[in-house]
Amino acid sequence: MAYTTIKKPTDYFNTKLYTGNGSTNAITGVGFQPDLTWVKVRSTAAYHVLQDAVRGATGTANYSMISASAASDVSDAITSFNSDGFSLGTDSNARSNANGETQVAWNWLGANGTAANTNGDIASTVSANTTSGFSIVSYTGTGSNATVGHGLGSTPKMIIVKNRSGTQGWGVYHASLGNTKYLQLNAADAAGTASTFWNNTTPTNQVFSIGTSGWVNDSGSNYIAYCFAEKQGFSKFGSYVGNGNADGTFVYTGFKPAFVLTKYSTSTSGWWQILDNKRDVYNPTSHALFANVNDSEYNLSNYHTDYLSNGFKLRNTLAGGNASGGTYIYMAFAEEPLVGDNPATAR
Numbered sequence: 228m229a230y231t232t233i234k235k236p237t238d239y240f241n242t243k244l245y246t247g248n249g250s251t252n253a254i255t256g257v258g259f260q261p262d263l264t265w266v267k268v269r270s271t272a273a274y275h276v277l278q279d280a281v282r283g284a285t286g287t288a289n290y291s292m293i294s295a296s297a298a299s300d301v302s303d304a305i306t307s308f309n310s311d312g313f314s315l316g317t318d319s320n321a322r323s324n325a326n327g328e329t330q331v332a333w334n335w336l337g338a339n340g341t342a343a344n345t346n347g348d349i350a351s352t353v354s355a356n357t358t359s360g361f362s363i364v365s366y367t368g369t370g371s372n373a374t375v376g377h378g379l380g381s382t383p384k385m386i387i388v389k390n391r392s393g394t395q396g397w398g399v400y401h402a403s404l405g406n407t408k409y410l411q412l413n414a415a416d417a418a419g420t421a422s423t424f425w426n427n428t429t430p431t432n433q434v435f436s437i438g439t440s441g442w443v444n445d446s447g448s449n450y451i452a453y454c455f456a457e458k459q460g461f462s463k464f465g466s467y468v469g470n471g472n473a474d475g476t477f478v479y480t481g482f483k484p485a486f487v488l489t490k491y492s493t494s495t496s497g498w499w500q501i502l503d504n505k506r507d508v509y510n511p512t513s514h515a516l517f518a519n520v521n522d523s524e525y526n527l528s529n530y531h532t533d534y535l536s537n538g539f540k541l542r543n544t545l546a547g548g549n550a551s552g553g554t555y556i557y558m559a560f561a562e563e564p565l566v567g568d569n570p571a572t573a574r
Contacts, residue, residue: 232358233461236561239336239359240461242486242505249317249326257312262337262354262363263453264305264313266322267516269506269524270329273322278305281341281354281363282391282451293397293413293518331506331516333486335361346376347434353378360456370446372426374434381456383430384464385558387412388437392448395441400425401556403466404492406436410556415496415519430454460564464557466492471551475541482561484534488518493554497547502532504562510534511542537565 233239237258245254247268262280275293303316304323313332318324337354344351349369355362355378362378368390377383386400397412404410409424424443428436435454437443443450457464463480470476485504491497499518506514506524511531516524531542539559541549548555 233458233561233564236461236482236485236564239356239361240485240560241334242503243312243332243334244505245330245332247315247318247321247324247326247328247330249324251306251317252315252324253309254312254315254332255309257332257334259334259336260308260310260339261313261334262308262339262356263335263361264308265333266305266330267501268321268323268325268328268330269514269516270327271321271325272521272523273320273325274521275518276304276322279354279363279451279453280308280337280339281352281365331503333501333503335359337361337363342378344376344378346378347374349373349375351376351378355379357381358458360458360462362454364450364452364454366450366452368437368441368444368446368448368450370439370444372436372438373444374436375452376434377430377452377454379454379456380432382432383435383454384457385455386430386435386452388443388450388452390442390445390448391451393441393445395445398424398440398442400430400435401492402429402464403556405429409442410490410492412499412518415498417494417496418492455558461561463559466554466556469541469549469551469553469555471544471549471553473542473544475543475549477535477540478538478557480538480559480561481565482538482559483536483563483565484539484559485562486558486560487532487534487539488558489548489555490557491547491550491553492556495546495553497553497555500530500547502530504534534562536563 266276315324351366384402399410423438423440426436426438502512
């Protein structure tokens with residue numbers, strides 16, 4: 228694998244903290260115009276919000292919660308994506324801009340535009356950033372086994388798919404589990420086995436495969452997929468085995484992490500834990516949010532993880548992150564790379 232050309236990871240992924248004001252609210256300091264923004268209120272319980280530029284801002288079925296709800300067309304969440312961030316409406320449901328509530332927004336750069344893609348059996352519309360290995364893919368299901376073009380030019384290691392038209396949950400493909408398995412981003416369930424998700428077929432550098440499940444390919448339903456390819460020094464999608472010890476497992480990523488999402492993936496259930504370098508600027512990281520619940524932020528010592536110059540190390544004994552013999556999958560993005568002429572420093 229060639230070294231990434233990304234010397235400054237925050238040009239492609241960045242976390243932004245802000246406080247809601249209950250009115251129009253322009254959030255700046257992201258560093259780029261995001262194509263995907265994932266917002267979670269920290270100080271109270273409310274659903275996660277995901278909004279992307281392929282579906283668009285206000286008025287185009289733009290809003291999704293991490294739940295089994297269909298995508299909603301709302302006017303008071305993210306109203307526009309801007310050159311250095313995004314703008315918010317009043318959001319009376321406290322999800323993204325309630326007055327006085329603290330928030331976190333995780334932001335990814337796509338192409339700042341869309342392109343038609345005909346590489347797969349199903350035509351798609353994509354916003355693909357081949358440098359950072361991230362694409363947003365919109366397509367309409369057929370109900371038959373098919374392929375969909377993702378635009379990355381490299382093979383996705385993780386794919387998250389949501390049926391915008393239906394009440395199915397969020398299906399997740401992860402390369403560490405293989406093409407027969409699936410997870411649900413909105414649930415704590417262990418990995419399931421079904422050919423109807425990924426058609427027992429590994430993605431290629433051009434397409435990903437889908438079966439006949441309504442989660443990924445119901446006839447006539449509209450879908451959105453977030454595809455992630457691995458880029459050395461910027462992103463890593465892998466697995467590790469816990470040791471059940473406070474001197475926990477070390478996971479090598481090749482960079483100092485800015486964001487790590489982990490999930491107990493095999494024999495038992497476990498929440499999707501999210502840690503980042505903005506809510507905890509020093510080790511250990513312990514301010515945890517969870518993708519599968521609408522809970523407010525947890526800050527407990529038993530969630531401790533250290534972010535190191537070349538990976539992350541578990542400092543807890545929880546089944547949620549470091550059970551002895553437990554297998555976990557993860558998605559990680561860099562604060563600083565450990566490659567090239569801009570190496571990471573210790574935290």
